[in-house]
Amino acid sequence: MGRYLIDTNIVSKYLSGSLPQDGERLLDSVIDSAPQLSVITQIELLSWKSGFEARVREFVDDSSIFALTEEIVQACVRLRRERRIRTPDAIIAATAIVNDLILLTDNEVDFLRISQLTVVNPNRYQ
Known part of the structure; x- marks a missing residue:
């Protein structure tokens, strides 16, 4: 299985049990091998008042968090210059x-148009 970065919306759907069965199985396998999050996802998740803050905190604590590095900053700047995409x-x-x-x-609207990026939507995963 490849290495994955999990976006905020998928963590939220996973923790709330609203992913389809195949998508949930995919997330289970990704999480079993160590969930990986961007620092942005960490911030977004910990900022939510979701009703399941303890589960969110546990999920974040069990995850590897990618901090902003100069290489990520420069890649972000290039993406923002090339496309209309929000900073987060x-x-x-x-x-x-x-x-x-x-x-x-x-x-998919924001991410599928980035050719260097491989995207999987767990809602459509089979």
């Missing part, structure tokens, strides 16, 4: 690209 999404995409990770997200 550009940081997540740059993190995946720099670390050669597959991005798990259902935000």
